[in-house]
Amino acid sequence: MSHTVNHTHDPRLRSWVKSSNPGQTDFPIQNLPFGVFKRRSNDDAPRVGVAIGDQILDVRACDKANLFEGEAKAAAAACESLSLNKLMSLGEDEWSGLRSRLSLLLREDNNEVEHHKQIIENHLVPMTEAEMLMPVEIGDYTDFYASLYHATNVGSMFRPDNPLLPNYKYVPIGYHGRASSVVVSGTGVKRPHGQTQTNEGEPPTFAPSKLLDYEMEVGFFVGPGNKLGEPVAIERAAQHIFGLCLVNDWSARDIQRWEYQPLGPFLAKSFATTISPWVVTMEALAPFRTEAFARTAGDPAPLAYLQSPTDQEQGGIDLTLEVCLASRQMREADIPPALLTRGNFRDMYWTIAQILTHHASNGCNLRTGDLIASGTVSGSSKESRGCLLELTWRGTEPVQLPGGETRRFLQDGDEVIMRGYCERAGFARIAFGECRGMVLQADGV
Amino acid sequence: MSHTVNHTHDPRLRSWVKSSNPGQTDFPIQNLPFGVFKRRSNDDAPRVGVAIGDQILDVRACDKANLFEGEAKAAAAACESLSLNKLMSLGEDEWSGLRSRLSLLLREDNNEVEHHKQIIENHLVPMTEAEMLMPVEIGDYTDFYASLYHATNVGSMFRPDNPLLPNYKYVPIGYHGRASSVVVSGTGVKRPHGQTQTNEGEPPTFAPSKLLDYEMEVGFFVGPGNKLGEPVAIERAAQHIFGLCLVNDWSARDIQRWEYQPLGPFLAKSFATTISPWVVTMEALAPFRTEAFARTAGDPAPLAYLQSPTDQEQGGIDLTLEVCLASRQMREADIPPALLTRGNFRDMYWTIAQILTHHASNGCNLRTGDLIASGTVSGSSKESRGCLLELTWRGTEPVQLPGGETRRFLQDGDEVIMRGYCERAGFARIAFGECRGMVLQADGV
Numbered sequence: 001m002s003h004t005v006n007h008t009h010d011p012r013l014r015s016w017v018k019s020s021n022p023g024q025t026d027f028p029i030q031n032l033p034f035g036v037f038k039r040r041s042n043d044d045a046p047r048v049g050v051a052i053g054d055q056i057l058d059v060r061a062c063d064k065a066n067l068f069e070g071e072a073k074a075a076a077a078a079c080e081s082l083s084l085n086k087l088m089s090l091g092e093d094e095w096s097g098l099r100s101r102l103s104l105l106l107r108e109d110n111n112e113v114e115h116h117k118q119i120i121e122n123h124l125v126p127m128t129e130a131e132m133l134m135p136v137e138i139g140d141y142t143d144f145y146a147s148l149y150h151a152t153n154v155g156s157m158f159r160p161d162n163p164l165l166p167n168y169k170y171v172p173i174g175y176h177g178r179a180s181s182v183v184v185s186g187t188g189v190k191r192p193h194g195q196t197q198t199n200e201g202e203p204p205t206f207a208p209s210k211l212l213d214y215e216m217e218v219g220f221f222v223g224p225g226n227k228l229g230e231p232v233a234i235e236r237a238a239q240h241i242f243g244l245c246l247v248n249d250w251s252a253r254d255i256q257r258w259e260y261q262p263l264g265p266f267l268a269k270s271f272a273t274t275i276s277p278w279v280v281t282m283e284a285l286a287p288f289r290t291e292a293f294a295r296t297a298g299d300p301a302p303l304a305y306l307q308s309p310t311d312q313e314q315g316g317i318d319l320t321l322e323v324c325l326a327s328r329q330m331r332e333a334d335i336p337p338a339l340l341t342r343g344n345f346r347d348m349y350w351t352i353a354q355i356l357t358h359h360a361s362n363g364c365n366l367r368t369g370d371l372i373a374s375g376t377v378s379g380s381s382k383e384s385r386g387c388l389l390e391l392t393w394r395g396t397e398p399v400q401l402p403g404g405e406t407r408r409f410l411q412d413g414d415e416v417i418m419r420g421y422c423e424r425a426g427f428a429r430i431a432f433g434e435c436r437g438m439v440l441q442a443d444g445v
Numbered sequence: 446m447s448h449t450v451n452h453t454h455d456p457r458l459r460s461w462v463k464s465s466n467p468g469q470t471d472f473p474i475q476n477l478p479f480g481v482f483k484r485r486s487n488d489d490a491p492r493v494g495v496a497i498g499d500q501i502l503d504v505r506a507c508d509k510a511n512l513f514e515g516e517a518k519a520a521a522a523a524c525e526s527l528s529l530n531k532l533m534s535l536g537e538d539e540w541s542g543l544r545s546r547l548s549l550l551l552r553e554d555n556n557e558v559e560h561h562k563q564i565i566e567n568h569l570v571p572m573t574e575a576e577m578l579m580p581v582e583i584g585d586y587t588d589f590y591a592s593l594y595h596a597t598n599v600g601s602m603f604r605p606d607n608p609l610l611p612n613y614k615y616v617p618i619g620y621h622g623r624a625s626s627v628v629v630s631g632t633g634v635k636r637p638h639g640q641t642q643t644n645e646g647e648p649p650t651f652a653p654s655k656l657l658d659y660e661m662e663v664g665f666f667v668g669p670g671n672k673l674g675e676p677v678a679i680e681r682a683a684q685h686i687f688g689l690c691l692v693n694d695w696s697a698r699d700i701q702r703w704e705y706q707p708l709g710p711f712l713a714k715s716f717a718t719t720i721s722p723w724v725v726t727m728e729a730l731a732p733f734r735t736e737a738f739a740r741t742a743g744d745p746a747p748l749a750y751l752q753s754p755t756d757q758e759q760g761g762i763d764l765t766l767e768v769c770l771a772s773r774q775m776r777e778a779d780i781p782p783a784l785l786t787r788g789n790f791r792d793m794y795w796t797i798a799q800i801l802t803h804h805a806s807n808g809c810n811l812r813t814g815d816l817i818a819s820g821t822v823s824g825s826s827k828e829s830r831g832c833l834l835e836l837t838w839r840g841t842e843p844v845q846l847p848g849g850e851t852r853r854f855l856q857d858g859d860e861v862i863m864r865g866y867c868e869r870a871g872f873a874r875i876a877f878g879e880c881r882g883m884v885l886q887a888d889g890v
Contacts, residue, residue, distance in 0.1 A: 139624060139625055140623060140624050140625050145708060155707075165706050165707060166642075166645075166646075167640075167642075167649075167703055167704060167706065170640060170648065170649050171640055171649075171703070171704050173704070173707075173708055173711075174708065174711055175620070175621070175708035175709050175711055176620070176621035176622055176623055176711065176715070177621055178585060178621055178809060179584060179585050179624070180584055180585050180673075180809070180810045180811070180812050180815070181673055181808075181809055181810055183673070190674040190808055192807035192808050193676070193750075193806055193807060193808075194806065194807050195612075195615060195616055195748065197611075197612075200611075201611075203615065203745060204612075204615050204616075204748070205748075206748045206749065206750050206806070228625075228626055228628070228716075228717070229635040229716075229888075231638070231888075252807070255807070258612055258616070259612060259616050259618070260707075260709075261610050261612065262600075262610060262618075262705075262709070263590060263618055263619065263620035263709040263710065264620050264705075264707070264708040264709025264710075265708065265709075266618075266619055266620055266621065267803075267804075267806065267807040267809065268807075270621070270807065270809040271673075271674075271807040271808045271809055272673070272808075300648060303640065303649070303650075303651045304651065305638075305651050358712075359712075361638055361639065361651070361712065362637035362638060362639050362697070362700070362712040362713075362715060362716040363626075363635055363637050363638075363716045363717075364623060364625070364626055364712065364715040364716055365625045365626055366625070367625050370625070443674075443676075
């Protein structure tokens with residue numbers, strides 16, 4: 001796995017798109033994430049775009065204007081699609097070629113730009129005029145459990161004597177999620193009904209969940225897949241990863257508690273999973289790669305198929321994650337969203353390469369567009385706990401909201417806003433935009 | 446849910462396709478299951494077909510020859526596709542219209558047939574000349590655990606004091622499976638590698654699974670879906686079910702045992718799931734509907750959202766299931782496959798309507814083509830145990846094969862053959878064909 005920092009990361013680069021100056025935006029020229037949008041104003045078809053400042057560049061339109069050639073051309077042609085899947089299926093050379101060319105076309109100190117600038121400007125759509133759509137057709141969605149802190153916290157609530165199961169430090173634990181109910185940021189999330197048991201030994205009731213939670217996660221999208229029966233060596237894992245998004249894996253803790261034995265979480269999760277609309281490429285993230293989680297002295301080494309010196313050195317990603325909450329009352333009182341959680345993706349016990357390689361280690365075929373999420377990202381400190389279950393310790397320590405409210409779990413009207421950003425001295429800050437969702441009242445209440 | 450027995454079930458019906466006489470075939474005119482095939486002889490595109498005797502009727506070709514009208518025409522037009530999904534998306538009226546028209550075109554005592562017979566004969570493809578393909582594009586695959594006998598057997602091996610968990614008789618337990626690795630009958634299944642722990646407390650090793658198993662299941666395909674956030678009342682569940690297939694949910698018991706806590710089975714299952722190529726419609730199964738599983742006196746009633754008098758009366762399906770095994774040694778000695786398991790789908794604790802309604806009860810959107818499997822079908826007797834784990838009681842009671850071999854779990858070269866059939870006095874026997882898969886040697890062994 002190599003993460004070469006190249007000219008597209010140069011912090012001195014500026015775009016002639018003025019709103020994209022580093023520090024003013026999540027989307028400077030060093031980022032260039034991909035998404036799918038349509039104009040709000042008409043019955044526009046979905047199209048692939050790249051974020052730059054507060055604008056979206058229509059890649060297909062630029063291709064039709066003959067602004068690409070070579071690998072960039074092949075990648076741009078793959079953007080003539082209703083999703084990112086075709087682009088993601090190509091591979092690192094094409095992705096890098098397209099990103100490099102986009103960087104060139106958008107930078108201000110480039111003579112070629114003067115020639116093309118008018119054309120490109122015609123194909124910039126202000127984000128305020130665009131609706132962001134699901135960026136990817138997801139075949140399978142898998143969710144992991146890769147934070148040792150999260151696993152230990154949750155384990156100690158439910159199994160105080162035995163918080164961490166014996167397999168945890170050997171197996172990147174994961175489970176299949178529900179692909180159909182993955183929705184894009186901004187989609188309302190209706191509080192689910194489900195079976196819950198109030199008192200042990202008593203019959204359950206079927207009612208709206210009372211213990212609704214968010215889970216702050218990071219997801220990656222599979223680029224080229226692997227064939228059924230053909231595992232992916234960890235040294236080649238990076239070639240199969242296109243980029244990252246933010247994931248809110250909404251969870252109904254009361255439903256989960258009653259249903260999850262012996263086959264794992266099911267309806268407690270499958271009512272909705274929200275992802276951010278912009279997919280940040282692995283190339284854009286290259287400057288923020290960092291060493292993998294530092295295992296403590298007593299920890300076992302990963303089994304050989306999960307070991308790679310390069311992955312150990314730079315399998316981590318220094319990506320700060322935040323969750324804010326805005327209640328209905330706060331919105332009505334013009335109180336800005338309150339920060340609940342701030343954590344970092346580098347705190348995960350397993351790297352994304354280990355996760356991908358493990359997933360395919362039995363020959364399971366990963367397909368272009370599959371979404372693989374990390375599991376809740378929690379760190380060692382209280383403020384870095386990535387869900388309310390942990391933050392409020394099962395509701396026993398409610399969080400205070402500005403305006404006087406408290407929260408054990410989510411209430412109707414609560415909007416959960418996730419953000420993610422990468423910062424490093426000597427590099428431009430890049431970020432993921434937002435992953436938002438508001439809790440809507442359950443049916444028939 | 447209504448299961449009207451209509452003229453297409455008349456046991457006196459005979460087709461002019463001679464090989465389809467009841468008793469001689471799985472596919473008499475009373476069955477007419479749908480599948481996707483291509484001719485072996487050329488680079489034919491996949492096309493939708495209907496099984497009749499030892500022939501496959503090419504539905505698209507018949508449509509082009511103007512043999513359909515009305516609802517049958519709409520359904521036949523939906524067969525101009527590479528999968529059954531479009532047909533499945535339509536609904537009961539169109540499915541029934543097409544099936545009724547096909548029945549009319551294929552029956553021998555019909556004057557209209559003389560007029561069309563030559564045309565239809567031109568569009569019959571012998572099964573020996575056809576390759577059966579995946580019939581459906583599966584969005585999500587879900588696997589349930591709906592046999593009380595299976596759950597109790599497995600539970601008593603792993604938790605002797607507490608075999609059946611307290612939620613079992615309230616919750617149709619299920620979990621998300623892997624859609625990408627669902628394959629059609631005849632596909633080889635490579636023995637997966639995975640982490641297993643030989644002795645408790647010792648580190649695991651990564652090696653080919655030693656405890657490979659089959660699981661005899663029945664799957665149903667979702668017809669029209671439901672929107673996210675909109676559950677399906679149990680009275681309407683049947684409208685969302687197109688038909689059934691056989692499912693072999695291959696399982697690596699040693700991988701499963703080590704990985705499954707706390708999130709459920711993952712790589713122990715995701716290396717392959719085999720389905721039969723023919724989808725038997727719910728209409729064809731109508732004569733074989735029977736009452737739901739008889740709960741014993743102490744059992745709780747299902748919660749209200751899972752209760753329906755009609756489902757109670759005819760939610761079951763009298764479908765006999767068999768698993769045969771042919772080892773390499775047996776094939777070389779010309780010994781026919783040996784019967785290992787014979788069970789019946791009516792023995793499931795939960796009906797398919799309850800399963801579908803529960804799945805969507807949190808608002809989870811089911812999509813056309815989703816595959817929902819029952820879980821291992823086991824009955825009360827030893828010979829009806831639907832997997833080797835149960836049959837050999839974790840390997841402690843090996844099964845004898847003709848030719849002198851024994852099996853605790855599957856060996857390389859073993860071919861597992863599942864069959865399913867429905868028999869009832871006064872009705873023609875219908876069957877599912879075969880669901881086959883051979884265990885192939887692991888890589889690098």
